Amino acid sequence: ELVKKEELSNDEKIRYSRQMLMRNFDADCQLKLANSSVLIVGAGGLGSTAILYLGSAGFGRIGIVDDDVVEGTNLHRQVIHDETKIGMSKALSAQETIKRLNSKCECYVYKELLTRENAISIMKPYDIVIDATDNVCATYLINDACVLSKKVLIQASALRMEGQLSVFNYKNGPCYRCLNPVPPPAEAIGKCNVNGVLGVVPGIMGCFQALEAIKIAAGLEASYSQKLLIFDGEIGKIRIVKTRPKQENCSVCGKNPTVTSLIDYEDFCHMKKCEIKTDITSNN
Amino acid sequence: ELVKKEELSNDEKIRYSRQMLMRNFDADCQLKLANSSVLIVGAGGLGSTAILYLGSAGFGRIGIVDDDVVEGTNLHRQVIHDETKIGMSKALSAQETIKRLNSKCECYVYKELLTRENAISIMKPYDIVIDATDNVCATYLINDACVLSKKVLIQASALRMEGQLSVFNYKNGPCYRCLNPVPPPAEAIGKCNVNGVLGVVPGIMGCFQALEAIKIAAGLEASYSQKLLIFDGEIGKIRIVKTRPKQENCSVCGKNPTVTSLIDYEDFCHMKKCEIKTDITSNN
Amino acid sequence: MVKITLAFGGGMEILFNNTKEREIELPDNVVNMKDLIAYMKDNLLQERPELFVLNDTVRPGIIVLINNCDWEIEGNLEYQLENGDEITFISTLHGG
Amino acid sequence: MVKITLAFGGGMEILFNNTKEREIELPDNVVNMKDLIAYMKDNLLQERPELFVLNDTVRPGIIVLINNCDWEIEGNLEYQLENGDEITFISTLHGG
Ligand SMILES: [Zn+2]
Ligand SMILES: [Zn+2]
Numbered sequence: 001e002l003v004k005k006e007e008l009s010n011d012e013k014i015r016y017s018r019q020m021l022m023r024n025f026d027a028d029c030q031l032k033l034a035n036s037s038v039l040i041v042g043a044g045g046l047g048s049t050a051i052l053y054l055g056s057a058g059f060g061r062i063g064i065v066d067d068d069v070v071e072g073t074n075l076h077r078q079v080i081h082d083e084t085k086i087g088m089s090k091a092l093s094a095q096e097t098i099k100r101l102n103s104k105c106e107c108y109v110y111k112e113l114l115t116r117e118n119a120i121s122i123m124k125p126y127d128i129v130i131d132a133t134d135n136v137c138a139t140y141l142i143n144d145a146c147v148l149s150k151k152v153l154i155q156a157s158a159l160r161m162e163g164q165l166s167v168f169n170y171k172n173g174p175c176y177r178c179l180n181p182v183p184p185p186a187e188a189i190g191k192c193n194v195n196g197v198l199g200v201v202p203g204i205m206g207c208f209q210a211l212e213a214i215k216i217a218a219g220l221e222a223s224y225s226q227k228l229l230i231f232d233g234e235i236g237k238i239r240i241v242k243t244r245p246k247q248e249n250c251s252v253c254g255k256n257p258t259v260t261s262l263i264d265y266e267d268f269c270h271m272k273k274c275e276i277k278t279d280i281t282s283n284n
Numbered sequence: 285e286l287v288k289k290e291e292l293s294n295d296e297k298i299r300y301s302r303q304m305l306m307r308n309f310d311a312d313c314q315l316k317l318a319n320s321s322v323l324i325v326g327a328g329g330l331g332s333t334a335i336l337y338l339g340s341a342g343f344g345r346i347g348i349v350d351d352d353v354v355e356g357t358n359l360h361r362q363v364i365h366d367e368t369k370i371g372m373s374k375a376l377s378a379q380e381t382i383k384r385l386n387s388k389c390e391c392y393v394y395k396e397l398l399t400r401e402n403a404i405s406i407m408k409p410y411d412i413v414i415d416a417t418d419n420v421c422a423t424y425l426i427n428d429a430c431v432l433s434k435k436v437l438i439q440a441s442a443l444r445m446e447g448q449l450s451v452f453n454y455k456n457g458p459c460y461r462c463l464n465p466v467p468p469p470a471e472a473i474g475k476c477n478v479n480g481v482l483g484v485v486p487g488i489m490g491c492f493q494a495l496e497a498i499k500i501a502a503g504l505e506a507s508y509s510q511k512l513l514i515f516d517g518e519i520g521k522i523r524i525v526k527t528r529p530k531q532e533n534c535s536v537c538g539k540n541p542t543v544t545s546l547i548d549y550e551d552f553c554h555m556k557k558c559e560i561k562t563d564i565t566s567n568n
Numbered sequence: 569m570v571k572i573t574l575a576f577g578g579g580m581e582i583l584f585n586n587t588k589e590r591e592i593e594l595p596d597n598v599v600n601m602k603d604l605i606a607y608m609k610d611n612l613l614q615e616r617p618e619l620f621v622l623n624d625t626v627r628p629g630i631i632v633l634i635n636n637c638d639w640e641i642e643g644n645l646e647y648q649l650e651n652g653d654e655i656t657f658i659s660t661l662h663g664g
Numbered sequence: 665m666v667k668i669t670l671a672f673g674g675g676m677e678i679l680f681n682n683t684k685e686r687e688i689e690l691p692d693n694v695v696n697m698k699d700l701i702a703y704m705k706d707n708l709l710q711e712r713p714e715l716f717v718l719n720d721t722v723r724p725g726i727i728v729l730i731n732n733c734d735w736e737i738e739g740n741l742e743y744q745l746e747n748g749d750e751i752t753f754i755s756t757l758h759g760g
Pocket of ligand 1: 174175176177178179246247250251252253254
């Protein structure tokens with residue numbers, strides 16, 4: 001548990017002064033950040049900006065989960081790493097960057113794959129979870145773990161020049177399964193290492209994830225709960241659409257849930273383990 | 285001048301492979317990036333993400349203009365710098381980050397204030413200019429210099445939780461003056477060091493600037509020419525609105541321009557020099 | 569004659585002639601979303617119907633919007649199409 | 665009775681009761697944008713009129729949108745207000 005601060009230190013008051021000058025974001029908001037924690041799952045394209053801005057905003061604690069290592073082909077979009085980090089754990093590399101950027105932010109790393117076995121315990125010390133992963137199995141796993149352990153989830157994805165984002169399990173809003181009760185057929189799922197991705201597009205989406213996390217932690221209202229932000233960078237179109245509310249018959253957050261503990265997500269998503277593994281290592 | 289490449293090297297083909305996998309962004313697009321150059325004016329909040337993503341995308345050359353030094357109060361939003369850079373030139377600090385991230389990108393720095401005397405010559409070796417400054421005088425100066433030297437301009441700004449962006453002087457579209465022939469009264473202008481800014485909001489806008497620059501350099505269509513992207517992060521609303529076309533009576537890009545060389549922008553914007561200077565040093 | 573706009577994203581456009589937006593005029597027998605999906609499958613789809621439909625509705629993993637609102641709120645397959653409607657099909661993305 | 669929505673941003677909302685969006689019913693004598701600006705100045709503005717108007721139009725540095733389109737395209741001060749219009753006033757931002 002974070003030790004609850006009653007007051008910002010003088011250093012913090014100076015460091016975050018430009019933020020606290022805002023009419024709608026006062027010292028109390030900044031103090032709430034200092035008493036909040038956020039876990040980012042994935043230190044790849046989405047994670048790069050999400051971690052940079054969450055690490056610098058004034059959160060008391062951030063956590064980074066990634067079992068992958070930095071590769072040269074990552075660097076066109078994973079700008080929290082660099083050429084000197086090739087071969088290094090992405091989680092450690094991101095932690096190093098945050099320690100230089102904001103030495104006062106407690107930054108923990110988990111150099112492992114998030115699994116049904118470890119997800120609940122890794123999430124436990126955090127208030128908010130950011131899904132910055134790149135595959136559908138991880139997304140269902142994180143969603144279910146967030147519902148079971150009552151964490152707000154900020155989910156996003158990016159492919160080619162497109163991105164999608166929504167906030168789940170927030171103030172009685174829907175979860176990812178409410179919107180997506182059945183996973184897509186395996187052959188319908190695009191991947192960055194097959195379909196490609198323009199580097200800055202996950203950067204944009206990761207920034208939006210950080211913004212939502214900051215607002216939620218500071219006690220402002222989330223903007224994209226029961227809403228979906230849909231960005232098409234090719235044509236510059238941005239849709240913010242209303243989605244269905246929490247579904248009574250949702251299998252994990254509904255009235256009579258059938259998913260009461262974490263399940264086998266590779267099986268649920270019709271994916272063989274080897275495919276997932278490939279996807280994560282080359283692409284996270 | 286950049287030495288024109290006829291072909292990507294094998295290293296480049298590997299490094300940018302995830303980008304070139306896209307249906308709508310092929311090896312030819314990546315080669316166009318390698319043969320393009322972009323100048324970023326301002327290595328602050330907007331510049332941080334713009335520089336990170338432009339430096340990593342595959343541009344042949346980027347340039348960074350900033351006369352300011354890194355301060356502790358910058359670090360909640362200027363994530364290209366870090367605590368070890370406090371007191372260092374922002375332009376040099378950003379260059380250091382880019383050299384680590386992408387050693388193949390030619391990255392030049394100009395540790396000076398952009399002025400009516402040096403603007404045209406600093407811009408000369410670049411195809412595209414990013415206005416990532418924080419004050420109205422700089423914006424008019426950059427606009428006029430871009431019109432006079434026929435450069436595409438990607439202009440953005442961010443304050444509190446809001447951001448605005450547009451592409452100017454692109455394919456016979458309007459310039460900043462077409463939309464804003466008269467500068468606002470000095471007392472109506474907000475500033476980050478008075479009104480505050482949430483760190484990640486300029487991050488979002490800088491990413492959008494990078495995206496537009498990449499698309500333009502790669503020969504795709506710009507999305508926000510004769511359009512204005514207006515973001516309100518407090519309520520999560522994004523407007524993309526149609527603006528007026530190029531104005532025949534525009535004083536710099538119109539049929540009978542009265543501004544045919546750079547002018548005194550402090551005077552034009554009714555600002556005393558000391559105010560501008562304060563604004564830039566504490567805030568860029 | 570009911571005229572609607574079809575919009576595509578997330579890769580769905582690849583199945584429909586690589587156009588992200590188009591206007592179409594509907595034949596008289598296409599009155600609701602169920603009819604529209606069948607009509608699109610038979611007349612507009614270029615390839616691989618299994619990436620669009622499953623059991624007379626869209627396959628899992630496609631976001632369907634009626635005038636920029638989740639179709640679940642608007643009545644799903646039973647929604648009665650009106651002149652000027654914008655119907656959007658966007659594949660959920662997985663990547664980061 | 666013409667009803668319109670007023671929207672504010674970029675700090676303009678501070679001058680108008682700190683609301684970013686509100687519906688208003690217009691008196692019969694408010695028919696175009698010129699009338700609306702005068703009406704807003706006299707009836708809705710909370711403080712500092714010089715931050716909103718100058719010489720019977722909005723001051724420089726305010727983006728005016730009529731149904732999310734630059735008012736310059738729509739006729740500027742002469743635009744005739746219609747029921748359901750959304751009129752937006754957003755201050756240009758300077759900061760980074
Ligand atoms: Zn649910
Ligand atoms: Zn002009």
